[in-house]
Amino acid sequence: MANPSPGPSAEPSAPIVSLCDVVKDYPLGKLTVRAIRGVDLDIQAGEFTVIAGPSGSGKTTLLNMIGCIDTATSGTVLVGGQDTAKLSDRKLTQLRLDTLGFIFQSFNLVNVLDAFQNVQFPLLLQGTYSAAERKDMVEGLLQRVGLGDQIHKRPNELSGGQRQRVAIARALVTTPRIVLADEPTANLDSKTGNDIVDLMRELNRDEGTTFIFSTHDQNVIDRADRIVRIVDGLIADDTAQQRVQDAGA
Amino acid sequence: MNSLATLRVLVEMAIRDLGAHWVKSLIVGSLLAFGTFLVVTGGALLDSISTSMEESITSSLAGHLQVYSADAEDSLELFGGTGMGSADLGEIDEWGPVRDTILGIEHVEHAVPMGITQAVVFGRSEIDRVLEALGEAVDEGDVGRQQALLGHVRTIAATLREEVESRSITSSDPERAAEDLAAIEEVMSADFDARLAEDPGEALIFLDTRIAPLAQDGQLYYLRCIGTDLDEFSEVFDRFRIVDGQMIPEGRRGLLLSKRFYEIWGKMTIARNLDAFEDRIEEGKRIAGDATFENLVKANAAQYQRILFQLEPGEVGPLMTTLKGVMGTAAPDSEAPEEILEAFLLVDDDTFAARYAAFYEHIAPLITIYELPVGGVITLRGFTKSGYMRALNVRIWGTYEFSGLEKSDLAGASNLVDLVTFRDLYGKMSAAQQAELEDIRVEAGIADVSRDDAEAALFGEGGLFGSQERTVEEPEEEELVEEEELDEAVSLSLIDDRVYSKAEMVEGMVLNAAVILDDPVHMPAVTAEIESLAESEGLGLQVVDWQTAAGIVGQLTYVLRGVLLVAIFVIFLVTLVIINNTMVMATMDRTTEIGTMRAIGAQRRFVIVLFLLETVILGLISGAIGGGLAIAFVGWLGHVGVPAVQDILVLLFAGPRLYPTLSLGNLLTGVVVVTAISLLSTLYPSVLAARVPPVVAMRGKE
Numbered sequence: 001m002a003n004p005s006p007g008p009s010a011e012p013s014a015p016i017v018s019l020c021d022v023v024k025d026y027p028l029g030k031l032t033v034r035a036i037r038g039v040d041l042d043i044q045a046g047e048f049t050v051i052a053g054p055s056g057s058g059k060t061t062l063l064n065m066i067g068c069i070d071t072a073t074s075g076t077v078l079v080g081g082q083d084t085a086k087l088s089d090r091k092l093t094q095l096r097l098d099t100l101g102f103i104f105q106s107f108n109l110v111n112v113l114d115a116f117q118n119v120q121f122p123l124l125l126q127g128t129y130s131a132a133e134r135k136d137m138v139e140g141l142l143q144r145v146g147l148g149d150q151i152h153k154r155p156n157e158l159s160g161g162q163r164q165r166v167a168i169a170r171a172l173v174t175t176p177r178i179v180l181a182d183e184p185t186a187n188l189d190s191k192t193g194n195d196i197v198d199l200m201r202e203l204n205r206d207e208g209t210t211f212i213f214s215t216h217d218q219n220v221i222d223r224a225d226r227i228v229r230i231v232d233g234l235i236a237d238d239t240a241q242q243r244v245q246d247a248g249a
Numbered sequence: 250m251n252s253l254a255t256l257r258v259l260v261e262m263a264i265r266d267l268g269a270h271w272v273k274s275l276i277v278g279s280l281l282a283f284g285t286f287l288v289v290t291g292g293a294l295l296d297s298i299s300t301s302m303e304e305s306i307t308s309s310l311a312g313h314l315q316v317y318s319a320d321a322e323d324s325l326e327l328f329g330g331t332g333m334g335s336a337d338l339g340e341i342d343e344w345g346p347v348r349d350t351i352l353g354i355e356h357v358e359h360a361v362p363m364g365i366t367q368a369v370v371f372g373r374s375e376i377d378r379v380l381e382a383l384g385e386a387v388d389e390g391d392v393g394r395q396q397a398l399l400g401h402v403r404t405i406a407a408t409l410r411e412e413v414e415s416r417s418i419t420s421s422d423p424e425r426a427a428e429d430l431a432a433i434e435e436v437m438s439a440d441f442d443a444r445l446a447e448d449p450g451e452a453l454i455f456l457d458t459r460i461a462p463l464a465q466d467g468q469l470y471y472l473r474c475i476g477t478d479l480d481e482f483s484e485v486f487d488r489f490r491i492v493d494g495q496m497i498p499e500g501r502r503g504l505l506l507s508k509r510f511y512e513i514w515g516k517m518t519i520a521r522n523l524d525a526f527e528d529r530i531e532e533g534k535r536i537a538g539d540a541t542f543e544n545l546v547k548a549n550a551a552q553y554q555r556i557l558f559q560l561e562p563g564e565v566g567p568l569m570t571t572l573k574g575v576m577g578t579a580a581p582d583s584e585a586p587e588e589i590l591e592a593f594l595l596v597d598d599d600t601f602a603a604r605y606a607a608f609y610e611h612i613a614p615l616i617t618i619y620e621l622p623v624g625g626v627i628t629l630r631g632f633t634k635s636g637y638m639r640a641l642n643v644r645i646w647g648t649y650e651f652s653g654l655e656k657s658d659l660a661g662a663s664n665l666v667d668l669v670t671f672r673d674l675y676g677k678m679s680a681a682q683q684a685e686l687e688d689i690r691v692e693a694g695i696a697d698v699s700r701d702d703a704e705a706a707l708f709g710e711g712g713l714f715g716s717q718e719r720t721v722e723e724p725e726e727e728e729l730v731e732e733e734e735l736d737e738a739v740s741l742s743l744i745d746d747r748v749y750s751k752a753e754m755v756e757g758m759v760l761n762a763a764v765i766l767d768d769p770v771h772m773p774a775v776t777a778e779i780e781s782l783a784e785s786e787g788l789g790l791q792v793v794d795w796q797t798a799a800g801i802v803g804q805l806t807y808v809l810r811g812v813l814l815v816a817i818f819v820i821f822l823v824t825l826v827i828i829n830n831t832m833v834m835a836t837m838d839r840t841t842e843i844g845t846m847r848a849i850g851a852q853r854r855f856v857i858v859l860f861l862l863e864t865v866i867l868g869l870i871s872g873a874i875g876g877g878l879a880i881a882f883v884g885w886l887g888h889v890g891v892p893a894v895q896d897i898l899v900l901l902f903a904g905p906r907l908y909p910t911l912s913l914g915n916l917l918t919g920v921v922v923v924t925a926i927s928l929l930s931t932l933y934p935s936v937l938a939a940r941v942p943p944v945v946a947m948r949g950k951e
Contacts, residue, residue, distance in 0.1 A: 060947060069848050069943040090852060096943070097850025108845040108946055112265035117258065124255045125850050131254060170849065182947055 014081065015042035016177060016210055017066050022075035024061050024233075035061045037233035038075070043212060045177065048204045050213045050221050053230035059214040060182055062230065066212060067100055067180045068092045080177060097125055101171030101209075103181035107163040109155040109170075115142060116151045119169045126174060141169040145199060161192035165199070172203060178210045185217045197223055259855075263862040270838075273831050277864070278871040280824045281923050285875030286882070287820060289911070289919040291813045293883045294891075297909035298901050299806045303769075305903035306799045308488045309651040309660055310475070312361065312763030313772055315798035316351065316779060317341065319789045325761055326800030327365075328659045328900075338365070339789075344759045347788055351764055354778045356771040359485045362759040364476040364671040365663075368629040372468030372620050376405050376461050379558050380453065387449040399445060401558050402456065406436050409463045432459040470514055470621065472506075472629065475663045476671020478755050479505070485765055488654065494623035494647025500748040502667045504629070504643045506621065508650040509661025515621040519556060519594070520613065522549040523605055526596070536598050550594035557586060559616040568611060575607040576600075623647055626744055633676025641673050642744040657899035659802060668754055675760075764792075802900060821922070825930045828864065832934035836860075836941070843938050844945035853939035860935030861928060868927030869920075876919050883911040 024036035035058045043049055043066075051059045064070035065077050068084050077084045080099050084092060096102075109118045119138045123129055129137065142151050145165040155163055164184060171179050181200070185193030197220050204211050213220060221227055229237035267274045307313055310327045317325050318339025325338055341347055344362045351360045373381075379401050386394040410433045417426030435441060436456070445452040479497055483489050493511070497503040506515065513521065522545070529542065536542045560568065565586050572593045573580040579600065581592045596604050621627055623645050630640045643666070654660035666674070766775055776792045783790035796803035836843070843856055890906030893899040901907075 064944055064947055067848070069946070093847065093850055093852050093943075096848060102845075102848050102946070104845070104946060106841075108841065110262070110842060110846070112262055112269055113258075117261075121258070121846075122849055124258055125852075125855065127255060134254075174850075 015078075016045040016080060017041070017043040017212070018076075018078040019062075019066070020076045020078075022062075022065060022072045022077060024058070024065065024070070025073045026061075035233055036065075036072075039230075039233075039235055041228065041235065041238075043210065045210050046204070046208045048201065048211045048223075048225040049228060050215055050224035050226070051228045051230060052214075052216055052221050053236075054216060057230045058233040059230045063180055063182055063212065063214045066178075067102060068096050097122060098174065099177050101174065101176040101179040103164070103167050103171050103179065103184045105183040105186045107155070107160070107167045107187070109163055109166055111155050114152045114154050115147060115158070115166045115169075118155070118166055119173050122170065122174050137173060138169070141173055142166075144203075145169045159192075160188050161195065164188060164192075164196055168196070168199060168203075172207075172209065175207070176209065178212060181211065181213045181215075183215050183217070184213065185215065185220055190219060193217060194219055259859055259862055260866065263859060263866050266859075266863055267867055270835060273835055274867055277828050277831055278867050278874075280827060281868050281871035281927065282875035282878070284817070284820055284824055284926065285872045285919045285923045286879045287875075288817055288922050289876050289879035289915050290882055291817065292915040292918055293879070293911040294886075294907075294909050295806065295810055295813060296912060296915065297907060298809065301903035301907060302803075302806055302901045303795065305488075305651070305654055305660065305900055306803065307765075307769070307795050308486055309654060310363075310486070310663065310763065311795040311798045312359070312485070312765040313769050313795055314764040314766070314776060314779070314792055315761055315795070316347070316764060316783075316790045316792050317761035319783070319791045321791070324800075325793060325798050327798050328662060328800055328802045336365075338760045341759050341762070341788075341790070343757065344762070345756050346786075347762070347790065350782050350786060350788065351762070351779060354775055354782070356766050356768065356775055357764055358767050359481065359763075359765040361481050361485050361763040361765070362478055362668065362755060363762055364668065364675060364758075364760040366474050366476065366631055366671060366675045368472045368474050368631045368674050370470040370472060370621065370627050370629060372470060374461070374464045374468075375555070376402065376464045379405065380456055380461060382558055383456070384453055387445075387453065392446075395445065395449075396442075398558060399442065401554060402460070403437055404554065405464065406433050406460060409433060409460070410437075413463060429459075429463055433463075436460060468620065472510070473663045474504070474629075474666045474671065474674060476666045476668045476675075476759075479665060479667060482665070485763070486651070488651040489649060490652055492648045492650050494645070497646045497667060500750065500754065501646075502643065502670050502745050502747075502749070503646045504627075504670070505647055505649045505665040506623075506645055507661040507664050508648040508655065509658060510664060511619065511621070511623075511648045513658075515619050517555065517616065517618050517620065519549060519552055520608070520618050523608055526601065527605055530598075530601060536596070536601070546594075546596055550591045553587060553590035553594055556590060556612060556616055561615070564615050568615065571611050572607070575603060575611075621645060629670075629674060631674030631676070633674070639673065639676065641670065643670060644744060653904035654899055656893070656896070656905060658896045659900045667749075668757070668759065669749060672758055675758075802897070805897070805901060817922075821926050824926060828927070828930035829933055832860070832864065832931050833937060836934050836938045839938070840941050840945050841948075843941040844943050844947075847941065847943035848946040856939045856941075857935045860938050861931050864927040864931040865924060868923045872920055872923040875923070876916055879919070880911060880916075883909050887911075 019039055019041040022036055022039045022041075023034065026033045026035050039062065041062075051062055053059045061070065065072050065084075066079065068077075068079060068087075071077075071085060079095065082095065084095075087095065102108075110121065113121065116138055119141060120134055123134045123137065139148070139151060142148055145168055147162060147165055147169070150158060150162060153162075155166070158166065164187075167184075171181075179200075184200075185196055188196065200211055201223060203209055213224070215221065227237070227239045228235055306327075315325055315327070318341055320339035321337060323336035323338060326336065341362075348360050348362065351357055379398055383395060383398040383402065386398055410430065413426060413429045413433065417423060417430070432455075441452070444455075480499060483496065491505070492508045497505060512524070516524070526536075526542075526546065526549075530536075534542060536546060557565075569584070569586050569589045572589055576593060579592070581588050583589065593604060593607075626642050626644050628640050629643050630638050633639050649665065651657075651660050764775070764779070766772065772794055776794070779790065779792045782788070783792075796806075846856065847853075887908045887910055890908050891902070893902045893905050893907065898907075899905060
């Protein structure tokens with residue numbers, strides 16, 4: 001995948017993620033709970049965005065829809081310019097593989113595979129690179145996240161921070177345009193959490209990868225370019241809007 | 250997705266997953282291993298049985314193909330059918346042309362003519378023998394022995410009295426019953442001693458005519474006889490061998506008894522019982538503590554009279570001394586032969602071996618052990634096709650068996666006779682016999698009345714009703730009775746010791762024939778050839794393969810195969826359900842992992858392949874273990890052999906033990922079945938796994 005890597009200074013053109021009047025309902029027993037109640041949100045390539053909000057506010061739901069692993073009840077979700085509602089499961093899967101990277105709260109590594117194999121996994125699914133190319137890419141990334149000497153350890157032989165580093169390497173190995181991270185520091189102590197966020201910031205700066213977080217960890221929020229606050233399924237506050245307003249003022 | 254590397258990771262993941270969920274793998278793996286073991290072992294055993302059964306059937310009676318008349322109403326069952334009576338197989342009127350036609354076909358090596366028929370032999374009843382002995386005693390003037398034998402007659406008369414009494418209650422002829430009872434009382438009374446002493450001849454006639462007919466215990470032997478060209482038969486069926494006596498000399502008539510029949514049915518009761526005890530003990534059974542066995546021994550000992558009345562007076566004393574010597578301290582104090590013999594026959598585990606040997610060494614030479622002795626002449630009575638009985642004196646030249654099938658009742662069910670004798674028993678007369686019968690008819694002054702003229706002959710011209718159109722009861726029955734009497738006269742007269750030419754023996758009517766090929770693979774082709782030739786030449790034949798010809802026995806492997814298939818099916822159904830359930834549970838446990846893989850870009854089919862691969866790999870490993878165990882097990886069985894514990898198994902195993910072998914086909918079947926089962930049982934769980942939505946990855950908590 002050779003994505004054009006728009007520099008941080010690039011002029012905002014078409015947003016890489018665009019949500020328009022998105023509504024998401026969940027059945028809860030006989031009731032229907034409306035988790036997202038009409039959200040409009042554009043995210044530009046290269047942004048380091050945090051979706052913040054209390055538990056149950058709908059931030060993970062929003063992330064899932066951006067990540068193409070959940071669909072909106074109504075409204076449109078455009079990822080990389082594609083309307084996700086109009087894609088088949090196969091196409092969506094391919095979109096996730098090529099365009100998105102995932103970092104989970106619980107790391108979600110494949111336990112039976114070692115660090116190298118976990119990171120290599122998406123490359124195998126893509127089937128584009130030779131074994132030698134894969135080896136260079138995977139080892140390079142593991143060095144980058146500081147696990148150059150741990151590449152053949154299994155997840156259960158690694159600490160929480162190390163596992164999340166493996167997960168980050170896995171999310172980035174395909175050089176996706178967007179990386180989604182769902183509370184990536186929630187299961188880590190604050191020191192490790194900070195290190196992880198630092199690492200992601202670094203990658204964002206160097207590679208121009210778009211990062212979208214969901215978190216209520218203040219440490220993470222403090223380092224974001226843009227903070228979108230969600231309360232009860234609605235955007236309560238968006239620093240980008242403020243910037244626009246500030247600039248306008 | 251297509252690359253080899255992906256497959257490698259899939260395989261690696263699958264193997265590691267198997268290890269990570271080892272309890273599940275162990276359960277499923279054991280089931281699959283057991284299933285494979287069963288398929289391979291069962292298949293190997295069945296194939297071995299099929300082969301050995303084919304061998305034993307084709308090499309004993311059947312050959313590869315059997316031909317018989319297309320007019321047959323019943324199907325051919327060489328080893329005897331389920332019902333009694335003889336089957337209607339139609340007839341092949343002239344063997345010669347049929348044989349020439351069949352032998353002209355490529356790959357046919359031999360054609361052996363045959364004919365199956367039933368015959369009976371009346372054995373003598375016990376009272377017949379006692380009276381015969383009494384007659385001798387009277388001739389010799391041995392009063393002591395006369396007394397002893399009369400005592401035996403009275404023992405028999407006492408049991409007869411009970412029978413007659415119970416019969417008189419239901420009898421339609423109470424006067425007759427009363428007369429019979431009176432006759433018995435007469436014998437039982439002390440006066441009869443005097444009567445015997447005064448006029449032994451008269452007393453013997455009284456016993457012969459009034460007492461002996463009351464006894465109904467004369468043994469009746471049913472002989473299944475297969476008539477065949479014995480020279481050809483013994484040459485073609487290489488398992489055939491003579492055990493006692495000799496082969497029927499070429500061109501001579503006679504009977505070869507089946508050794509099995511000879512030993513079991515033709516042997517004197519006490520000897521046969523002792524043989525059976527010997528078999529039981531050899532099987533490891535003990536008399537002591539086995540109530541059934543103890544009773545059998547007691548019942549056998551109680552029959553000591555059967556020995557006693559056959560002994561010459563001079564033989565009794567020395568024999569008793571010998572027997573007491575054999576018994577040693579266990580011998581009774583009494584000098585009474587009855588008590589000594591009974592005590593001698595009351596064997597236990599410690600004394601059996603010595604006394605069994607002593608029986609054959611000391612007692613057997615003095616008495617008749619075989620009712621139908623080799624070298625003797627017996628009267629066979631055949632139920633001919635026309636319904637009347639025909640008696641025929643036949644020499645028993647020897648006994649035969651099929652080697653390896655000695656212990657099979659089925660293989661030993663048939664006795665062999667020459668074709669001329671068969672035709673006599675079956676009811677076909679030779680031209681010479683017909684002429685002879687005609688002579689006797691003329692002598693006896695019986696007009697040959699045809700059915701059409703019968704009415705006129707019997708009732709005079711014009712008949713009773715004066716109309717030829719009227720249907721009158723046919724007097725056939727009367728005619729038949731007379732014919733039967735004549736027949737007895739013809740056949741009982743002498744034993745036919747003439748030497749027949751080959752043509753006389755073989756040409757003529759037969760019922761069926763065994764066709765032997767150079768290679769059984771040509772069976773279908775030769776069958777078709779015979780059928781088409783039979784059609785074009787109007788021979789009226791039908792052809793069946795050995796399996797069909799063997800009747801119910803031939804179908805047994807089908808039945809066994811069916812049972813095995815059902816067993817395998819049931820086991821695999823259970824396995825299928827268990828594997829399916831286990832895999833569904835495993836899928837539930839692994840939703841986060843599956844969801845994660847799906848979220849980061851794995852397509853559904855990746856998940857399906859991963860799951861299928863897991864069970865297939867497990868299946869192959871378990872299959873290899875199960876197959877390996879099966880190879881070892883069948884190898885071991887092939888070394889020690891599977892004992893034929895039941896009679897039918899002797900035939901199926903072509904001997905007392907089956908030494909099974911395993912073929913590559915058996916193994917391949919096992920591999921195919923186990924793979925199919927693995928795939929089938931994982932299909933649903935893997936589809937279920939593929940349906941896990943990627944969003945569950947987000948919910949996952951470690």
